[in-house]
Amino acid sequence: MRYPERINKILPRVLKSMNFETRFKELELIRRWPEIVGEKIAQHARAININEANLFVTVDNPLWQAQLFLLKNTIINRFNKLGANLKDIKFIIDKGGSFKE
Numbered sequence: 001m002r003y004p005e006r007i008n009k010i011l012p013r014v015l016k017s018m019n020f021e022t023r024f025k026e027l028e029l030i031r032r033w034p035e036i037v038g039e040k041i042a043q044h045a046r047a048i049n050i051n052e053a054n055l056f057v058t059v060d061n062p063l064w065q066a067q068l069f070l071l072k073n074t075i076i077n078r079f080n081k082l083g084a085n086l087k088d089i090k091f092i093i094d095k096g097g098s099f100k101e
Helices: 007-017 020-031 033-037 062-070 072-081
Strands: 045-051 054-059 088-093
Touching: 007 020, 020 033, 020 045, 033 045, 033 072, 054 062, 054 072, 062 072, 062 088, 072 088
Parallel strands: 054 088
Antiparallel strands: 045 054
16 A cells, blocks of 8 residues: 655656746747847837747838748757757747737
């Protein structure tokens, strides 16, 4: 007969299996988007998600999409230096306009 395990023994294994540590790191990098790419870019583009080594970024118009496409490798390298494991960036045009707050 097995006795129940203590929660403090089980919980770390469960959290690790759910990959929460990696997801929290990804969310922190998304939050730091303006710091990573600069305020000028952040006025026209916003990181919204990281999924399966892809960074998803919304941009406010096709011109900024083209500009950021040219900067894609630089942005990927900056994120990866901070602990991400990105391979690509997917740009989505947001018809709502600029992201100025």
